[in-house]
Every structure is written in C-alpha cells, then in structure tokens.
Amino acid sequence: MIDGFDYKLLIVDDHAHNLYTLRKLIEKHLQATVLEASSGREAIDLTLSHHDIDLIILDVQMPEMDGFQTASLLKRRRRSRDIPIIFLTAAFKAEEFQQRGYAIGAVDYLLKPIDDNLLINKISTYFRLIEKERSLNRELEIKVAERTAELAEARQYLANIITHMGEALLVLTPEGEIKITNPAACRMLGYSESDLLGLSIGDVFEEEGDEEAGAFMGTWLEALIRTGALAKIEARFIASNGRRVPILFSRTAIKDTDGAITDIICIAKDMSGYARIDNDNVKEALTTTHLERTTEADHDR
Incomplete structure (x- = not known):
C-alpha cells in the first residue's frame, strides 16, 4: 500500500519456484495483493474474474501459450487491455524480442537474472502513476458531483419560480x-x-x-x-x-x-x-377634475 492506496498485482510464470521467489520479494518491499498464474490461459481467466488488477508481471518463455501470445490476448480484451504489463525473460534477450514486447503494448521488458532493487523500483513507479491517476479521477468525480448538485439546485430554483x-x-x-x-x-x-x-x-x-x-x-x-x-x-x-x-x-x-x-x-x-380607459376618456376626466377644482377655488375667494 502506498499513501493509503491498495494495489493488486498478477505474476505469471510456469515455474512454481519463480512465482514463489517473486511473491516473497514483492511482499517484502511492497504492500500489495499478489495473484499467481502458472500459464497464459490462467492469467487471462484471472483478469476476467478480478476487475481491479493494477499491474501484470509476465514471463515470456512459457509452454502452450508464451508471454507474447498472452499479452496479445490481454490487450484485445476490454477488461484487461489497459493493465500495464512488465515482461520478464531469461531466453528472449535479443533486441528484436524486446521490440516485439513493446509493440504488443508492454510498458517494460526486463532481462533475467533480475536485479531485485530495479524490479521493486519499477513496480513502485507504476504504483505511483496509478496512485496519481486514481487521485485525479477521485478529484474529477468530486468536481462532477459538486457541479451536478449545483445544476440540480439551479434547475429546482428555476422550476420553483416557474411553478409559483x-x-x-x-x-x-x-x-x-x-x-x-x-x-x-x-x-x-x-x-x-x-x-x-x-x-x-x-x-x-x-x-x-x-x-x-x-x-x-x-x-x-x-x-x-x-x-x-x-x-x-x-x-x-x-x-x-x-x-x-x-x-x-x-x-x-x-x-x-x-x-x-x-x-x-x-x-x-x-x-x-x-x-x-381610453386616452380621450382620461383627458376628459382630468379636464373635468381641473375645472371642478378651479370653481371651488373661486368660490372660496
């Protein structure tokens, strides 16, 4: 957890030892919920059942469905296409594989053996970016709610005027x-x-x-x-x-x-x-009143 935010991270590797080591490293340095998948198919299934995954760490070399194929499918699905993916690999180190990973939509491509501090710093960086996005979204939601309330109040005020x-x-x-x-x-x-x-x-x-x-x-x-x-x-x-x-x-x-x-x-x-009252009648009434007042004044004198 960073500054009160909760994060969920999915790690994908076909080797149980690699999953265990990666989980322990993350849990030692970061407060985050860690999900594990031992295949690309399992990873896709987990993203369908967990709608709040913030980051995926994906091994490239896996049987049946490798990391590239898995990432391609994840990016095609509406629920998972915006989840950042970090590739990890010990075998696919050539520049062409790195370019392929970025072309699929990965945010990072890291080579094994992984430097623990580098990986933790990478994960922390993405968590901070997620935190910033959440904060902005929350501020936007508050502003929208306030503006909606103001408009509703203004509409009610106008409706009251029209009604009464x-x-x-x-x-x-x-x-x-x-x-x-x-x-x-x-x-x-x-x-x-x-x-x-x-x-x-x-x-x-x-x-x-x-x-x-x-x-x-x-x-x-x-x-x-x-x-x-x-x-x-x-x-x-x-x-x-x-x-x-x-x-x-x-x-x-x-x-x-x-x-x-x-x-x-x-x-x-x-x-x-x-x-x-027509204008002519008003003039006649005013003239009559003036004459009556003049006569009364003469009589008093």
Whole structure:
C-alpha cells in the first residue's frame, strides 16, 4: 500500500519456484495483493474474474501459450487491455524480442537474472502513476458531483419560480407548438398540463384586431425574428370551455448562434377585472377634475 492506496498485482510464470521467489520479494518491499498464474490461459481467466488488477508481471518463455501470445490476448480484451504489463525473460534477450514486447503494448521488458532493487523500483513507479491517476479521477468525480448538485439546485430554483409565478408561461417551438407551460397557464386556460402540451398556440390565443386564422404566427413573428422581442400587447386566451380571457401578452424569441429561433417564450397576465380607459376618456376626466377644482377655488375667494 502506498499513501493509503491498495494495489493488486498478477505474476505469471510456469515455474512454481519463480512465482514463489517473486511473491516473497514483492511482499517484502511492497504492500500489495499478489495473484499467481502458472500459464497464459490462467492469467487471462484471472483478469476476467478480478476487475481491479493494477499491474501484470509476465514471463515470456512459457509452454502452450508464451508471454507474447498472452499479452496479445490481454490487450484485445476490454477488461484487461489497459493493465500495464512488465515482461520478464531469461531466453528472449535479443533486441528484436524486446521490440516485439513493446509493440504488443508492454510498458517494460526486463532481462533475467533480475536485479531485485530495479524490479521493486519499477513496480513502485507504476504504483505511483496509478496512485496519481486514481487521485485525479477521485478529484474529477468530486468536481462532477459538486457541479451536478449545483445544476440540480439551479434547475429546482428555476422550476420553483416557474411553478409559483402568477403569470401564465408558455414556451413554444418555432412552429408555435406548446412545449413547456406552468400551473398559472393551466389554471387560466382550464387545461391540465398534459392536455395543454402539444397544442398549437392558435388553439388557445386570440389577438385583438386579427381576424385571420394564422395571425399569431404571421406578421408579428416576422417582427420577432428581426428584433428578438415584441412589446406587450392586449389579446385574449381561449379557455377550454370557450371563454375569452383578456390578457396582457409578451413574446420573446430565443435564438441559437446562427440566429435561428429555437424557442418562443410567451408570458400572459390575466387582465380580467381591470377596466380599460381610453386616452380621450382620461383627458376628459382630468379636464373635468381641473375645472371642478378651479370653481371651488373661486368660490372660496
């Protein structure tokens, strides 16, 4: 064990004495779980049953399946292809064999008789590299978990705002189909959320002065594309029971980086119970009030 990390090492050799000597050497200098295999086939089977092997020390000269063949099969399998392999050999010392070992994917090619300190240093080096990778992965997992929690909190915060806002919210596709709504819109229109989603905005919207069926997706949409938003207008919602609900309505376009509209955000305020006063009536009321005040002032004098 190095700095609190646990390691698992597989040693492969067809000679029991070599396995015993190598195990004792490793256990004397390093804290690691040591697995033994006396053939290439057994080594492959162990990597299938143990998914957490960190390093393989593999003898090259073995009967039936030599170290090169074993390594080739290990590198083809998804579960074992990333395990570092150190080759050990007393017979295959020529440069061509070393190059073959590296070509297969070995990280080291050591010649017997092995210097004990050299081998332990090699193993320790790979354990430290594994330790560093584990630490980085653990830090990444923590950061991902923190970021995921932040995003979940932000989504919940936004969902609460949408749920509790007093105005009706409708988010449309560029074609005018309702894709997102909120409880206020459902209450105002008398639809359940599932019934409202998928409807065309033309099914629930009636703009004053627009007699053509396609008015909502007509000229105003052209202006929306040009400017990205339109000022609030007076219009009506058509509730599920046919009732007209007077609303103050605003529409905003969301665009992608190419300028194409991806969503249309519609917000409506229920204006039921609000009296509509024309500008002429306001002027007349103000004039009358001014005259009344002037007459009262003259009378007091």
